[in-house]
Amino acid sequence: xxxxSKDLLGLKQLSAEEIMEILDTAKMMKMVLTSGNKKxxxxxxxxxxxxxxxxxxxxxxSFELASKYMGSASANITTSGSSVNKGESLLDTARTIDMxxxxxxxxxxxxxxxxxxxxxxxxxxxxxxxxxMNEHPTQALLDMFTLYEKYGHIDGLKVxxxxxxxxxxxxxxxxIGLTKLGATVSVAGPRTMVPVGLDKMxxxxxxxxxxxxxxxxxxxxxxxxxxxxxxxxxxxxxEYSRFYSISEDVLKLAKPGAYLLHPGPCNHGVxxxxxxxxxxxxxxxxxxxxxxxxxxxxxYLLMARRNQNENN
Numbered sequence: 219x220x221x222x223s224k225d226l227l228g229l230k231q232l233s234a235e236e237i238m239e240i241l242d243t244a245k246m247m248k249m250v251l252t253s254g255n256k257k258x259x260x261x262x263x264x265x266x267x268x269x270x271x272x273x274x275x276x277x278x279x280s281f282e283l284a285s286k287y288m289g290s291a292s293a294n295i296t297t298s299g300s301s302v303n304k305g306e307s308l309l310d311t312a313r314t315i316d317m318x319x320x321x322x323x324x325x326x327x328x329x330x331x332x333x334x335x336x337x338x339x340x341x342x343x344x345x346x347x348x349x350x351m352n353e354h355p356t357q358a359l360l361d362m363f364t365l366y367e368k369y370g371h372i373d374g375l376k377v378x379x380x381x382x383x384x385x386x387x388x389x390x391x392x393x394i395g396l397t398k399l400g401a402t403v404s405v406a407g408p409r410t411m412v413p414v415g416l417d418k419m420x421x422x423x424x425x426x427x428x429x430x431x432x433x434x435x436x437x438x439x440x441x442x443x444x445x446x447x448x449x450x451x452x453x454x455x456x457e458y459s460r461f462y463s464i465s466e467d468v469l470k471l472a473k474p475g476a477y478l479l480h481p482g483p484c485n486h487g488v489x490x491x492x493x494x495x496x497x498x499x500x501x502x503x504x505x506x507x508x509x510x511x512x513x514x515x516x517x518y519l520l521m522a523r524r525n526q527n528e529n530n
Contacts, residue, residue: 220523225337225344226516228353229394237362237395243515244363244508250287251511260518261290267315268294269325270347271302271332276482276506277347277357281324284513290321308332309339316340322520343520351387357481358391360512362399364505365436368477373400378430378472379421380464381440381489384411388481389440393421406430407440408462427462434472438479439464439489455488464490469499477501 221236229237250258266285270278278294285292295315297303302311308327315323322343325333330350337344348354366372377396379389383405393403393416403421405412406429417423424430431437442458469478478490478500486492495502 220521220526221519222523224520224523224527225333225346226355226520227333227337227344227346229355229358229391229398230353232355232395232398234398237359237399240359240512240515240519241363241366243519244359244511245367247514247518248508248511250514251507256287257289258287259289260514261285261288261521264289264321264521265291265293265319266322266324266517267292267320267342268347269311269315269323270295271297271308271325271327272348274326274347276509277326277354280506280509281345281347281356281513281517284510284517285322287510288514288517290517309336312336312340316342321524322517343524345516345520348387351385351390353391353394354387354481355391355395356509356513356516357388358395359516360505360509361388361392361438361479361481362395363512364479364501364508365477367508368501369435372396375401375435376433377401377403377436377438378427378434379403379405379438379440380427380430380462381407382411382442383407383416383440384413385443386440389416390419392438393419397421404430404434406462408458427464427468428471431464431468432471434476436477436479437464437469437472438481439484441481441483442485442488459488463488464494466491466494466497469494469497475499479505482506 268281320342324345324347326347327349330352332349333344333346383389396403397420404424405421406424406427480502
């Protein structure tokens, strides 16, 4: 019981067996979530701190609720209300939190590799809640859990991921995780937004959204991350929507009943029309609930490992 490492830094570091252990544990945690009493004692007497250097709604709130539902003492730190504004370094901030007997630090940072830098330098377990354009492991885990719930398996599924591939840490984690579990992944986006070497990660880079979506079991839209662009990588929002949006006609190219996913927040009318976002095939709102369950599972398994080490 528990993960091999004290930290969850990315899906690159997880084996297929560990991923499945998280997904199976998330099943139990979702039962807790949907029960009348959401309180458990799994993290009773433990402390969890969220340290976010970037804005977030879903990830931050779901981690905070996950830790509170499981009975931990929890706290949140943002750069605007901390000594970071006074020039304190990332390492000094993390060491300060660590020395307050913190068990788990959940961090989001604009710099790729920031969680990996901190992990060996603190006693607390580090959970990567998104680092630059590298990975977003818990988002991919909740995406996989959503498909696992719907299909009962990941192996053999075809998943299409379309949109801003260049800036998306979600696509990287999903490609790594889904292929480890035996899924086939096709991706598509504007040529200017396809990172070099993405095909070497095990996915198929398609020339069009239609090609990627054809016969897919699940289709995932990615948000156009305008805040990360130094210059526009496509002529206009209207042109992007015309050629790269997952429209009703595009979604029909997938298998009948194929599920629609999106990590959120969504730019309505850009990567998805609102009618598609709200269609019967959409599981976007379910993903939010599943995000809490998956993060409860991650915290539980990390703490199980810590407890084992303390008892040995």
